[in-house]
Amino acid sequence: MKKWYNILLAIIISVLYLVVIALWISIPEELTLNIAVTAVAMALTCVSIYLNRVTLAVYYQSNHFKKLQETLVFFALLFSLFGVANYWAYKHPSQFDWSVIKLNSLTDQTKNILKEMKEPITFKMFARKQESLPWMALLEFYRAEKPSINIEKIDIDVRPDLVGDYQISDAATLVIEYNGKRQKVTERDELNITNGLIKISRNQDPVVYFVQGHGEGDINSQENEGLKFIFESAKNSAMDIRPLNLLTTQVIPYDAKAIVLWGPKTALHASEINVLKEFLERKGNLMVAIDPELNGDVHQDLRALLRAYKMIVRNDLVIDRKSFVNGSNGSIPLVDHFDHDSEITKNFKGQIFFPLAASLDPIPDQVVPGMKGAVKSLASSTPFPDSWGETSLKELAAQNMQYTQGEDRPGPLSLALTFESDTNRIAVFGNSSFVYNAYSKFGSNYAFFLNSLSWVVGEDRLISFNLPIVQSEPIFISAPQMGIIFYFSVLFSPLVLFGLAIFMYRRKRDK
Template sequence: MNSRLRLSTRYGINTVAAVALVILIIGIAEAFSYRHNWRKDFTANKRHSLSEQSLNVLRDLKEKIKITTFIQKGDPSYEGLKQLLDLYMRESKMLDVNIVDPDLNPNLANQYDIRRHRPPVAFLEGEKGRETLTTLDEEQLTNALIKVTRGKKKIVYFLTGHGEKALDDNEENGLGIVKKLLEDKNYEPRPLMLMRAEKIPDDCATLVVAGPQKDLLAAELDSIQQYVKAGGRVFFLVDPETAPALKPFLENYGIVLGNDVVIDRLSRLFAGDYFTPLLTAYSEHPITKNMQVAAFFPLARSVSTREAQGAHATWLAKSGEGSWAETDLAGLRQNKAAFDAGKDLPGPVTLAAVSELEPVEKKTEESGEPAAGAVVAFGDSDFMTNGRVNLQANADLFMNAIYWLGREETLIAIPPKQTKFSPIVLTPSDAKMLFFLPVIVLPGIVLFVGIYVFLKRSRHP
């Protein structure tokens, strides 16, 4: 009897010790995971991770930003918004985030006067500005952070007077969407009639020449040349057979516009035509080094590079192997196109290039370093129009050039993505398997094992 008691006591002590050890291990693991949090996003489009652009903006924060978000706890979007804000807070200690239920804290809701905005609504406050958001997703949050931290808007002038594409044109061939993209990133796009101005304005961060159909005047070209020489930045988008005076002008910077039209057979596979080359190769220049998706350039000309005094030109983007630059423009008008090894330029064909000048004594406002003039040239302007800018990487390529020319390389990255709904479509056999396996098979196995153990113990008590 005593031996059985001692054995029972020993078993009890062992059980208590085992339970205590398990609790201790769980506690240590919990403490370790709290201090050393690790996450891994296995979703196809990284829907539970911030984009590279958002991460760059957060890492570049140099001042405290207060984010006050009003949303009822019963709102269907509450958990998703909370998770998004948690992702932002993980990446920067400069964020002070407060999620408020307006029904539980009416005094604070009245202070922010949220009656003018239907929750959910967020207020971002920094030393340089304040933004109100009624659409709470990653793209809008990151854009708002850019605005409240930058404060002063950068002005991007778009040249007019030569048949260029218009900012206020919301039709298919206008730039209404580009205007909105720029405004979202705290740029202020303005038209500029240079032929009526003495010079390019001093507040010009970047001058864009978007598809001129006629030549610029000699005085205008001289103004642009002086602007670049003084550290200014210009973005030329020149279509085939337009503005011939720009060809010798750009050659001064080592950029050569081809008298041709680029043909690409590969584009036919993507519901395009032979006159819409795909940009599939990108250089390691900051404008294009993060580009991972092809861009479409409908009706484009080649843009090659050469040596130039006081400037260094390099390619940015090229078409594929199956493309070429067709020089027989008369034949193209008759829908005749065939590669001529003696005349045409074989692919890959360069369609975008950049030229950087030596720095001048003038200092940049951003870094205080000597300002260096720069010219970016694309052999097409149609890719940025309302009907095409949202195709593949077209918008990213245009905006990356704007960021670099505006000396804001922090923004050159993969932008915030849209949440992709990916439903699981089950076949009838998959649906049956999904029912039988967890509902019948697995419980049946557990039941069978239980009966087997019970019968075995009852036979051998």
């Protein structure tokens, strides 16, 4: 009969090895603890071998041991292959998100940004151990998309010297390093991390001036007809948004990348039109929305300025009886016809609605021969007879809109146009209210605006209808939780079943 201490020692060693496996899987960063427990297990193994050296010496000469050697070599080679495959998978990660709204993956905009960044990217996560876990789960999404990203975890309690060098003031701070520059991020979400990547990859954020003073939507108003939400969204796209009063401006600032004139209600003064004209002549970019005013047109001068760039903004109301928002009698078109050759809408397959929109027309090149540049229609209504441009105020008041030949324009009608030349980018819309605060839950409308603005300022890489501003936070499982799941499902449960099988076999054999 075996001595009792040999049996006890074997049980202790078996338990210790199970604990070692669990520790290395669940908390690999605790090197001191893991190495200590591993060393104890190996030391006890050596003691057990020494105590049973005589019995083992006989066993080593048996055929059973030779077969065991062959089996161990086979499994060693097998696990080596698994190790190589695992290392390759770690260096070349890939993931699939089967959720309908891509809840557990990066947005297309973030992927575009990562694709455009050619130099090495380093993420340095300054945080305590528990605070870093949710951050690391999110950062792994970025590394899965761009495997060359280097992620470093720095414990602020262990490395106070680095905390001082990097001037870290918040308990959990991500430092992005790229091309010799650093950018700090303190908010744990994709929007802020991606904005950090955008900022660090630029020399400076593009400056965009929103014209105020003509009854345009207020970029600081949270009322339903304000533009606070789109203003914040543009800022979150790493753009420097500033208000501008054209009437008191002699020359538009030279740091302006683009001017946004969004839904003016009153006429622009001749001097303001001249300021805009001079801005365009010095290679400026413009984004304009003009709403229909069937009571009387006050924007003749502004329309004339746009006509010089081969775009006509008509003073009518687009009626679409085939695709419209319920209850609008066709006056709020629900648009799903887009130009997929345009950078702005090439990958868009959804719908956008335009409450009370005017129609737009491109002017053929031969009509304006001196103006070089291409005009594209971004979005359009359904074909005639389902849609037309209504001009009768009487019919609109009676809600009895009918197509009148010779007065109304037949569809399909453009609701948004772009002009691009070697010197200018201009985007024009026949409606401004589709991005009011009241519609903040309609993400496609806002993405359409932001994509157009990104195109106007020359940031085509930001164009995407899958944006961080309309994404929810993914569900994360921490590393210890993953380790526990792996431990119980892959190791513990099979070992228990294997032990029960041996027990049942020996019990049956003894009978």
